[in-house]
Amino acid sequence: MRTIYPQISAEQGVCYVQDFVPPGGMQYKVDMLVDDGQRALAGVVYGKTRMYPPDGGSSVLNFSADRPDILDLSRRMLVELKWTGFCDFDFVDDPRDNVAKLMEINPRFPESFNNNFSSTDFAISFFYNFMLWLATAWIFHLAHPNVKGGFILKSLKVYGLTCLFFLSLTAVYMNHFNDAVQPFYLYSMLDALILFPLVAVANGLIYPKLFKANHR
Incomplete structure (x- = not known):
């Protein structure tokens, strides 16, 4: 390095040597707003779970991180x-x-700020949820004549199997991410364990009234 640096700096101008950090560590971003006295008006730390390009780039999936050490270090640098x-x-x-x-400091808003949840994203999310419940209702409509019990019990059985499928799929996705994001999937699974039985009971109560011809 002592031999190469003078040559590079002579060709390129003033250069800075940066340590190589081996892969495997979580990347974090800090966004901070300070006044003219370098007093922090707002600051947030978030981890970069997924990026594009995948091997390094703008974050496309983040999580809020409790890292006061990073936040304080950033503020002290802004003071200096x-x-x-x-x-x-x-x-x-x-x-x-x-x-x-x-790694670096940017005097601008990060590119990830452009990755907002748009109305199109909301429509797609709504569509996926609608299709999930529509598919479950259709499965019940086809399967309930062959399921024993009253309509509420039938509904709990069919929706229970659908819930197990959803939980299994969520668990598979969860294992593709690091520990920081896994709680999101765990909460989704907990939400499913609460929501599926409630919808199943509602379906068991409403279905016989809507489809009297299929009442068995």
């Missing part, structure tokens, strides 16, 4: 820089010592 306004930091946890290392 006599910064005013918004600033964006990139950190990565070094797997060798589990210490967050600064």
Whole structure:
């Protein structure tokens, strides 16, 4: 490095040497707003769970992170820089010592701010949920004549099987992500365990009134 650096700096100008951090550590971003006295007006830390391109780029799936150490380090750097306004930091946890290392500072809003949940995303999400419940209702409509019990019990059996399928699929997806995101899927599974039985009971009460010809 001592031999190469003078040559590179002579060709490229002033250069900075950055330590190579081995892969495996979680990447974090800090977005902070400070006034002209470098007092923090707002600040947030979030982890980059998924990025595009996948091997490194703008985050497309983040989670709020409780990392006061990173937040405080960012604020102290802004004090030293006599910064005013918004600033964006990139950190990565070094797997060798589990210490967050600064990668870069950007005097702008991050590209991930453009990845907002749009009306199209809402429509797609609504469509997927609608299709899930429609498919479950259709399965019940076809299967209930061959299921024993009253309509509420039949509904609980059919919706229970659908719930198991949903939980299994969610568990498969959950295992593709790190520990920081897994609680999201766990809460989704808990939500399903509560919601499916409630919808099943409602279906068992309403179905006989809507389809009297199929009442058995």
